[in-house]
Amino acid sequence: MQRYKSRKEFEKELADMRQKFLELQQCRFEYQNVQKRYEQLLQSTPDAMVFVDRQARIVLTNAQLASLFGYTEEELAGRELESLIPERYRGGHREKVKQYFEHPQVRPMGTNLTIYGLRKDGSEFPADISLSPLETEGDIVAVGAVRDITERKKTEDERHRIMEKLADAEKLSALGRIAANVADEIRNPLTTVGGFARRLAKIADSEKEREYAEYIISEVTKLEVILHDVLAYSRTRSPLLEAQPLAGILDQAVTTLQERCRLQAVEVRTVYEHDAVVRVDKEQLREAVERIISNALDAMPSGGMLSVLADREILEGVPYVRVRIQDTGRGIPAEKIGKVFEPFFTPGGVRKGTGLGLPIAKNIVEEEGGMIRLESSETEGTTVTLLFPDIRKA
Numbered sequence: 001m002q003r004y005k006s007r008k009e010f011e012k013e014l015a016d017m018r019q020k021f022l023e024l025q026q027c028r029f030e031y032q033n034v035q036k037r038y039e040q041l042l043q044s045t046p047d048a049m050v051f052v053d054r055q056a057r058i059v060l061t062n063a064q065l066a067s068l069f070g071y072t073e074e075e076l077a078g079r080e081l082e083s084l085i086p087e088r089y090r091g092g093h094r095e096k097v098k099q100y101f102e103h104p105q106v107r108p109m110g111t112n113l114t115i116y117g118l119r120k121d122g123s124e125f126p127a128d129i130s131l132s133p134l135e136t137e138g139d140i141v142a143v144g145a146v147r148d149i150t151e152r153k154k155t156e157d158e159r160h161r162i163m164e165k166l167a168d169a170e171k172l173s174a175l176g177r178i179a180a181n182v183a184d185e186i187r188n189p190l191t192t193v194g195g196f197a198r199r200l201a202k203i204a205d206s207e208k209e210r211e212y213a214e215y216i217i218s219e220v221t222k223l224e225v226i227l228h229d230v231l232a233y234s235r236t237r238s239p240l241l242e243a244q245p246l247a248g249i250l251d252q253a254v255t256t257l258q259e260r261c262r263l264q265a266v267e268v269r270t271v272y273e274h275d276a277v278v279r280v281d282k283e284q285l286r287e288a289v290e291r292i293i294s295n296a297l298d299a300m301p302s303g304g305m306l307s308v309l310a311d312r313e314i315l316e317g318v319p320y321v322r323v324r325i326q327d328t329g330r331g332i333p334a335e336k337i338g339k340v341f342e343p344f345f346t347p348g349g350v351r352k353g354t355g356l357g358l359p360i361a362k363n364i365v366e367e368e369g370g371m372i373r374l375e376s377s378e379t380e381g382t383t384v385t386l387l388f389p390d391i392r393k394a
Contacts (some may be wrong), residue, residue: 047145056081056097070120104133153253192219229356239281246276253289265303272310280368288364291357301331319390326383331376
């Protein structure tokens with residue numbers, strides 16, 4: 001026979017149900033608070049965060065990640081993780097995700113793993129990522145923190161570039177020392193050979209013998225010029241810097257090569273600001289200018305115009321005394337201009353010599369606190385510009 005509950009029993013059950021309802025409400029309230037605090041924590045973290053499930057789908061992100069990739073958080077929810085990496089890296093990506101979920105572990109940033117992110121607009125950026133597993137309701141998601149390391153990579157690339165340049169400089173320095181030692185050892189025997197060749201030329205019995213002797217003298221002279229330039233390029237200078245009137249230094253350099261200009265039918269034009277004073281080593285600067293002028297004359301074997309100009313230039317707000325040495329000869333091809341200050345470089349068919357004139361001039365100018373630059377056009381000639389701090393009193 002069915003027994004009916006008493007009023008008192010119903011009231012008790014109702015009271016129990018109300019209590020459970022209140023407890024559920026309290027749990028729901030606490031859950032919402034925890035969820036809210038978690039979301040606030042997720043959004044406040046400085047790193048871009050992404051949560052990924054076993055199927056390599058995005059479960060959750062924060063605003064930083066959405067901003068980094070150019071999406072909204074709503075656009076990213078449920079999206080394939082592959083859509084955030086360049087296509088060339090997608091092969092085997094799902095397999096890597098599968099392997100991670102089979103053996104989940106914490107992987108910190110800075111593991112030297114190069115990855116790239118793909119933004120919504122199609123642009124790419126180098127990234128670093130940390131991974132850690134997180135258990136949720138009996139399953140696991142992978143939590144990734146992503147950082148854009150574009151600036152860090154630029155700094156690292158610049159450091160590597162500087163290190164390479166330092167290594168190259170050390171090699172050149174060592175090579176220069178070796179070349180200087182070899183040149184020094186060769187100089188005396190070469191002088192002896194030249195001396196005997198000149199004697200043979202004087203006592204030769206036949207025209208053929210004299211011709212051979214003159215050929216030896218010519219080749220020895222070329223080698224002596226090369227040795228002189230090698231020693232000049234490799235030697236360590238200690239410039240004696242003093243305030244010097246620039247016009248006098250330029251006039252001396254032009255006068256030294258005046259006869260060569262006349263023989264080559266090269267017209268010389270000089271225009272100076274005669275009050276220009278620079279702090280330099282007078283003899284070394286004169287040598288540098290002479291080498292640049294000689295290089296210019298090499299470009300004008302059949303005549304032309306040589307201009308030596310001195311004035312002033314303001315560069316980034318700093319006053320400089322400027323010297324320009326211009327020729328109207330055949331210029332240097334654009335693809336070779338970047339190599340003109342390299343030792344032993346001579347543009348084929350354009351200029352002659354040992355290929356050390358401009359490098360030596362550059363060394364002298366920079367050792368004296370100046371700067372040197374070169375502009376050239378195959379049809380309009382070449383201009384070499386020297387810049388020295390203007391020490392003129394205001």
